[in-house]
Every structure is written in C-alpha cells, then in structure tokens.
Amino acid sequence: MNQNEPGGAVPQFAGNLSANWKCEAKTMVKLKLIGDISDFVPGIEALKPDLPLCFGEDGIPVTVEKGDKMAACLSNKQGKIVYGEKVQFFRALSYFAQCGTLCSVEETPCFRKNGVMFDMSRNAVMKPETVKYFLRKMALMGLNLGMMYTEETYQVEGYPYFGYLRGSYSQKELRDLDDYAYMLGIELVPCIQTLGHLERALHWEAMAPLADTASVLMVGEEETYRFVETLIKTASAPYRSNRIHIGMDEAFDLGLGNYLKKNGYTTKTELMVKHLARVSEILRAEGLEAMMWSDMFFSMCSPTHSYRDLKAPIPQEVLQSVPDNISLVYWHYSGIDENAYRIMIERHKLFPNKTVFAGGLSTWIGPVAKTDIAIAGTQLALRQCKLQGIDEVFATAWGDNGAECNLLAALYGLQVWAEMGYRDALYEEQHTKARFLSCVGADAQAFLDIAKLDAVEGVVPSPNVDSKDPCKYILYQDPMFEIFQTDSEDFVLSPYYAKMAALMERHRDQNPDFSLLFDFYAKLSAVMEKKCLWHENATRCVREKDRVTAQMLCGQIPEIIARYRNLLTAWETLWFSTSKPYGFDVIEQRLGGVIARFETAAIHMAQFAAGETDSISGLCEEKLPYESSYPQGHLNWHPYWDWMVSNNYVGIRD
Structure with missing residues (x-):
C-alpha cells in the first residue's frame, strides 16, 4: 500500500534530516533549513510521503523564525519561513511544494483555533492510522484543532457495556493520537456526551439505572454523577489539552421518562441548569475547561421549541445559567441566509460565555459528501464569524444514520474551511483547488464531482x-x-x-x-x-x-x-x-x-x-x-x- 494512502505505513521518525531524507526525484526542491528546527523534525519526517521536498546541506538556504503571522518565501537562491505557531510551519512547507522557487506568501490567520470534528460514533470508528492521515493533511492545510467525537466509543473502566462491540478506542490508542497531533502542532480535544445522545450505551439492561429516557441520562441521581465523573476523567486522561467538549445537545425528552415517574414534572430549563452545575463542579475538580452545544438553551426559550427562533426573548436567568468554565458552541451546518448566521451569533453573545462556531462538511445524509452545500453555507458563516470576532471555529464531519459517507470524501471541504481561515475573502475556487492539489495530492474537481451524485x-x-x-x-x-x-x-x-x-x-x-x-x-x-x-x-x-x-x-x-x-x-x-x-x-x-x-x-x-x-x-x-x-x-x-x-x-x- 502506498504510504500516502489512509491506512498505509506510518513513517518512522529520524533525528537528522540531512542524513535521513534524500532527494529521490529531480522535481523535488531541496532545502537547507536554518534556525532552531528541532521541534519540527519529527513532523517533517512524518510528512515525507506528502511533500515533494527534501533537505540537505547543499539545499537552498531557508531561515526559519517565529513571528506574528505565516510567511513562506522561496527563490532559487534563498528562502524564509515565518510561523506564529507550529502548524503554520507545515502550512508554509505546503506552499513550497505548491509554488516551488516562485513562492511569496504572507497570511494572518483569521481564527485562533480552526479545525474539524470527526464523528467516531455512528457505526464507523476510524483506524488510528486513518486519523493520523487526516492529521497530516490538516497540518499541511494549517488547521490546528482536531476533535474526536466519541459518544461511547472509548473504553471506560467499570462500565463494560459502554462501547461494547463498537470498536472503542483504548487509552493507548488515544494517547498515541494525541502525541501525533501534538507533533504536528494540532490540539486534539476529546468530545463526549454527558446528558443525551447515549442511546447506544443506555439500551443495555446493565445501564438502565442511569437512564431517564432511551437516550438521556437520569439527572439528579448520585449514580449518574459518579458515571459522568468517570466519563470525564477517562475521556480527558489521554490528551494534553485541558479542554473537553461535553455535548448536551438535543436532549429533547429530558425529564419526561423515568425522572417524571419518580419526581413529577420539572421544566427542562430547571433540570438543564441543575445538571450543568453538577457537571461544571466535576470539570473544575479536574482542572478542565469545557465546550457544550448551545441548542438546548435557545430551544427552551422558544414557543415553537426551535433552536433558530431568531426573535424569542432569552430570560436573564437563562443567560446567567451557564458556568464560566464552559463555552457555548453555536452549530449551524447548512443554510444560505447570512442574516440568520449574524443574528444567531449576536444572540449567543448575549451570554457572558465565550462563543465557538461549528459548521459542517455535509457528510451526514447518505453516502454522498455534499461539498457544494458545505461551501455555500461555510463561506457565509465564516464571514460572519470574522466580522463578529468569533476566534474559534470548527467543521463537523457527522456520520448520521450509519456513517454511509466515508470521510475521505470530505477532504476538499476541509481544504475550503482551512483556506477561509487564512484569507478574508469568500470562497476562491482556483486558489483552493491549487492548495488541495498541494496538500492532498489529488484533483479537487474529482472531489467536487462527488456531490453530483x-x-x-x-x-x-x-x-x-x-x-x-x-x-x-x-x-x-x-x-x-x-x-x-x-x-x-x-x-x-x-x-x-x-x-x-x-x-x-x-x-x-x-x-x-x-x-x-x-x-x-x-x-x-x-x-x-x-x-x-x-x-x-x-x-x-x-x-x-x-x-x-x-x-x-x-x-x-x-x-x-x-x-x-x-x-x-x-x-x-x-x-x-x-x-x-x-x-x-x-x-x-x-x-x-x-x-x-x-x-x-x-x-x-x-x-x-x-x-x-x-x-x-x-x-x-x-x-x-x-x-x-x-x-x-x-x-x-x-x-x-x-x-x-x-x-x-x-x-x-x-
């Protein structure tokens, strides 16, 4: 199998670039990196199969220095790389691969954090080698945030039915992926559920005492909070990041199952606030900062229970109900009404908490990646994020109803997301296609044509x-x-x-x-x-x-x-x-x-x-x-x- 293919062999690290990486083709550009590059050597080695570059003492001298932007300049006599953070160094290399000795690029990232959330919970659980493949492509694109969405596809000691027969990741696998991401300058963040979307775990008889409804946890019970604490400790342990996404979206039937039978009716707002406070205490004790989906707060305030009700007033008690160690993630995965994006961001900013935006790569409706739809919504959403000062964004690659769409099909959408994160303009097709050829090594039009199905x-x-x-x-x-x-x-x-x-x-x-x-x-x-x-x-x-x-x-x-x-x-x-x-x-x-x-x-x-x-x-x-x-x-x-x-x-x- 070609090393450049997902599932191929992972390159072994070598400590001396000039000795271990030799030019194998006349078309390769040969570079001599000048400066302290010790932190980049493992990443460069990992990217060997992805870049037509080689290194040696007789290469073009390229100075490498830290700055407040990303710059990649190269002529046939000399070159320069400026990076604001580690991942930008690898993005600069991808520009060298793209432009050769006619490279002159300067970019200032529009977002502090920009990346992708991989759905590992809807049938398909990516092999660790495949995740590493995506991480390498993200590094070349300049994306610095990876999110592992695992509802119950991670192993939890003491709960053998949690993730049973689901291909759940071990602690060792996740720790290795975090090491790999760190090597490339990417923050890897665990994403779990601590309220709803737990139907695959709760359907087991052994888990029944934890269930309010088929998919929602029984709030207010000490056994539930022991379970949630175990989930948070286990999920965060393999990662360097002190951040975690705790989910809590779409718990529409909260309090309407076993909770109702035992305690009588309590409003969703009251239950949500109390549950969130308990989860927040666990997070503080573990030294973690969290993100959560914001939809429940807005739908609870809407007479029609609509997340995107643009006019429903949000009571002050709701605005003050989110603990200060939790950011709100506004998710909006498609749509071409830019005004709706603007209003919803403004409504999120009424909360004192930080707002994060999550868009979509349109991978969740059947086997076809609808990249055309993803582009249409992404460019409008990200423009509003830039205008309103949202500094953290990520694209979701959901696999609803069976993960029928292989996430490789979304690679071009990910490139679109990356390029809009480094440029103020809307989607620029020719620029993005050229970048895709450099970063992924494939014809962008082929990936765009998938949507035609x-x-x-x-x-x-x-x-x-x-x-x-x-x-x-x-x-x-x-x-x-x-x-x-x-x-x-x-x-x-x-x-x-x-x-x-x-x-x-x-x-x-x-x-x-x-x-x-x-x-x-x-x-x-x-x-x-x-x-x-x-x-x-x-x-x-x-x-x-x-x-x-x-x-x-x-x-x-x-x-x-x-x-x-x-x-x-x-x-x-x-x-x-x-x-x-x-x-x-x-x-x-x-x-x-x-x-x-x-x-x-x-x-x-x-x-x-x-x-x-x-x-x-x-x-x-x-x-x-x-x-x-x-x-x-x-x-x-x-x-x-x-x-x-x-x-x-x-x-x-x-």
Missing part, C-alpha cells in the same frame, strides 16, 4: 439546501412497495447515473491514491442506473399490463443484484481501508435486504410477465407523496434508513 439534473433548486439525497432513498427503496414512486415520477434518472458511473471511473483511474473511494462511487452510480431503470418502469408496466416491459425487467434483475453485490464488495473494501470493522454489519444488512427483496420481485414480475397474474401488490397501489407538502419538481431528502425502507416497521421508534 445527489445534485441530479433537472431538479428545481430548493431553499432547503439539504433537500435531496436520491443516492440514499432510491438505493434502499423497496422494489415492489416503492414508497417514493410519486416523489420521483417526474424524473428519468437512469441515463444520468450511467454518465456518473463513467465519470467516477475516470476519477478512480486518474487519482490512484483514492482509487478505493472513487471505485465505490462508480459502483454506487452503476447500481443507481439500473435501480432507477426498474423504478421508472415497474409500476407503469404492471398498471398498464405491459408484459413486454415486464419481461425486460425480469431480465434486468440478475444484473441489478450483481451490481448490488459489486457495490457491497467495494463498500466493504473502502470501509476496512479506513475504519475498524465494527459497524459495517449495518451496511451489509441494508444492502443485503435490497438484494433479498429483488429476488422476491423476480418471482412476482416473472409471474406477471407470463400472464399468470394481472397484478403485483404494492406496484398496483396508488402512491401518495412521501411528504404531501413538497412541491413538484423537487426531490425530497429522507435521512433515515428505517423510514424509507418500508412502511411496516410498526413500533420501531416506540
């Missing part, structure tokens, strides 16, 4: 920029019940996905370091082509008694099943190259279910084609739109597999 031609633009994900709901749609038949009947998508399959195959062949990623998207497009062909014809031919088309569809089913199996193989190969094996069982069950249903559909369609029956249940039935209010000419979005695969999951969310 969901941004299909002929769809009316929607004010909700997250409004379409055909690669998810058509992929899983039952071939006979066709829940989305009415929603999709205006579109003929099979030719489009044939074109996308060819495009992804080209990107696969032209970007060998990412061949597994683009092979997956090529196989996904190939499935979509034939699956759409089925849905474009199955209902019509049965209703119109068109047995010729029915016979054609019967002939297509073996090819459809074969393409699903090819997709499953490509998906598994990609998954295992970047993530621990835990969680892929969910993906395999989802695709396997569609294959099984097509085997059943083959029997029924063959009977219809032979004239043995005049109808097929499901296909004959008139379909209602999935969402009756959705306008014609749009494709809707349906993020949850169990909502889209069948209407017969009775009680699945009870």
Whole structure:
C-alpha cells in the first residue's frame, strides 16, 4: 500500500534530516533549513510521503523564525519561513511544494483555533492510522484543532457495556493520537456526551439505572454523577489539552421518562441548569475547561421549541445559567441566509460565555459528501464569524444514520474551511483547488464531482439546501412497495447515473491514491442506473399490463443484484481501508435486504410477465407523496434508513 494512502505505513521518525531524507526525484526542491528546527523534525519526517521536498546541506538556504503571522518565501537562491505557531510551519512547507522557487506568501490567520470534528460514533470508528492521515493533511492545510467525537466509543473502566462491540478506542490508542497531533502542532480535544445522545450505551439492561429516557441520562441521581465523573476523567486522561467538549445537545425528552415517574414534572430549563452545575463542579475538580452545544438553551426559550427562533426573548436567568468554565458552541451546518448566521451569533453573545462556531462538511445524509452545500453555507458563516470576532471555529464531519459517507470524501471541504481561515475573502475556487492539489495530492474537481451524485439534473433548486439525497432513498427503496414512486415520477434518472458511473471511473483511474473511494462511487452510480431503470418502469408496466416491459425487467434483475453485490464488495473494501470493522454489519444488512427483496420481485414480475397474474401488490397501489407538502419538481431528502425502507416497521421508534 502506498504510504500516502489512509491506512498505509506510518513513517518512522529520524533525528537528522540531512542524513535521513534524500532527494529521490529531480522535481523535488531541496532545502537547507536554518534556525532552531528541532521541534519540527519529527513532523517533517512524518510528512515525507506528502511533500515533494527534501533537505540537505547543499539545499537552498531557508531561515526559519517565529513571528506574528505565516510567511513562506522561496527563490532559487534563498528562502524564509515565518510561523506564529507550529502548524503554520507545515502550512508554509505546503506552499513550497505548491509554488516551488516562485513562492511569496504572507497570511494572518483569521481564527485562533480552526479545525474539524470527526464523528467516531455512528457505526464507523476510524483506524488510528486513518486519523493520523487526516492529521497530516490538516497540518499541511494549517488547521490546528482536531476533535474526536466519541459518544461511547472509548473504553471506560467499570462500565463494560459502554462501547461494547463498537470498536472503542483504548487509552493507548488515544494517547498515541494525541502525541501525533501534538507533533504536528494540532490540539486534539476529546468530545463526549454527558446528558443525551447515549442511546447506544443506555439500551443495555446493565445501564438502565442511569437512564431517564432511551437516550438521556437520569439527572439528579448520585449514580449518574459518579458515571459522568468517570466519563470525564477517562475521556480527558489521554490528551494534553485541558479542554473537553461535553455535548448536551438535543436532549429533547429530558425529564419526561423515568425522572417524571419518580419526581413529577420539572421544566427542562430547571433540570438543564441543575445538571450543568453538577457537571461544571466535576470539570473544575479536574482542572478542565469545557465546550457544550448551545441548542438546548435557545430551544427552551422558544414557543415553537426551535433552536433558530431568531426573535424569542432569552430570560436573564437563562443567560446567567451557564458556568464560566464552559463555552457555548453555536452549530449551524447548512443554510444560505447570512442574516440568520449574524443574528444567531449576536444572540449567543448575549451570554457572558465565550462563543465557538461549528459548521459542517455535509457528510451526514447518505453516502454522498455534499461539498457544494458545505461551501455555500461555510463561506457565509465564516464571514460572519470574522466580522463578529468569533476566534474559534470548527467543521463537523457527522456520520448520521450509519456513517454511509466515508470521510475521505470530505477532504476538499476541509481544504475550503482551512483556506477561509487564512484569507478574508469568500470562497476562491482556483486558489483552493491549487492548495488541495498541494496538500492532498489529488484533483479537487474529482472531489467536487462527488456531490453530483445527489445534485441530479433537472431538479428545481430548493431553499432547503439539504433537500435531496436520491443516492440514499432510491438505493434502499423497496422494489415492489416503492414508497417514493410519486416523489420521483417526474424524473428519468437512469441515463444520468450511467454518465456518473463513467465519470467516477475516470476519477478512480486518474487519482490512484483514492482509487478505493472513487471505485465505490462508480459502483454506487452503476447500481443507481439500473435501480432507477426498474423504478421508472415497474409500476407503469404492471398498471398498464405491459408484459413486454415486464419481461425486460425480469431480465434486468440478475444484473441489478450483481451490481448490488459489486457495490457491497467495494463498500466493504473502502470501509476496512479506513475504519475498524465494527459497524459495517449495518451496511451489509441494508444492502443485503435490497438484494433479498429483488429476488422476491423476480418471482412476482416473472409471474406477471407470463400472464399468470394481472397484478403485483404494492406496484398496483396508488402512491401518495412521501411528504404531501413538497412541491413538484423537487426531490425530497429522507435521512433515515428505517423510514424509507418500508412502511411496516410498526413500533420501531416506540
């Protein structure tokens, strides 16, 4: 495996650059670094496979000095690197790789902290080697903050069911990742949950005494606070940082389960404030500063329980309820209303606490990274952050509903985030593409084209920029019940996905370091082509008694099943190259279910084609739109597999 690929061998450190790093190609720029570079040597060694640079006594002399900005200047006679902090040194090297001996760059970071949060809790838990790969790319981009979102994917002594069979990180793995990040000038911060989003832990009988509802902890109980204290101590132990993200978002049913039965009704506001005070005491005792998601404070004040209610007054007791050792994280992952970003930041600044902004890389709605959506929202959000003095921002890479999108697909979005952190301008496509080629070593357009798999031609633009994900709901749609038949009947998508399959195959062949990623998207497009062909014809031919088309569809089913199996193989190969094996069982069950249903559909369609029956249940039935209010000419979005695969999951969310 190429060392530059995720999951490849991690370079071993050497102490003497000139002796251990020799030029292997004539195109390499050779440098002689002058100054105290001892702190950078391990990082430079780790970045060997990522940079076309080499070092030696006969190289171009480059002075290295600390300053109040980032500067990278290089001619064929001399050069200079100025860095304000460690990671900027590595960003300067990436400019040398990009520009060679015609390099003259000066930049002042717009933010004190800028980085990414990796979701390690929605099926996919990245291998440590993959995290290191991302950290190297972040260093070259100049991002100095990494956040490890682990709801219960870290091992906790005394709670064996916490993270059981989930690929949880050991203390040793996390400590090693923190060392690696530190070497590159990146602060790694643990991100956990201390109230809600704990359904995967709380569903075990052994954890039941800690549960208020299926996902929310039982507040006010001493056993709960012993548990929270253990979580905080365990999660923070492997990291150098004295900071921790404690979650506490979307606890909508707080106090409405076992707490209500035991204590009677108490307002969410009162419960939240009391719980936060206890957690804050634990944080102080451990010498930790914390961040938490801010949505609960705003939704509690809104008559409609909306986080983004821009007009609801915030009572003074709420404004004063957040302890001073906790920052509020305003999360807003998409949207093109810049005024909404401005108002929400202003509302956050009413609190005496520090405000941090979290945007998104649009990795959480199916297998496609919607980088176009991420760019549209990011440039507006970050401009408002700059104007209003927000000095800490990060991009989230969520994996909602199964981590179907491999986070490698979000690399270009991460580059966008980085470049906007060093420049006052909005998104500059050509500059960012050039930077991406230098930092990641791949064609930026290939990564932008991934979004086209969901941004299909002929769809009316929607004010909700997250409004379409055909690669998810058509992929899983039952071939006979066709829940989305009415929603999709205006579109003929099979030719489009044939074109996308060819495009992804080209990107696969032209970007060998990412061949597994683009092979997956090529196989996904190939499935979509034939699956759409089925849905474009199955209902019509049965209703119109068109047995010729029915016979054609019967002939297509073996090819459809074969393409699903090819997709499953490509998906598994990609998954295992970047993530621990835990969680892929969910993906395999989802695709396997569609294959099984097509085997059943083959029997029924063959009977219809032979004239043995005049109808097929499901296909004959008139379909209602999935969402009756959705306008014609749009494709809707349906993020949850169990909502889209069948209407017969009775009680699945009870």
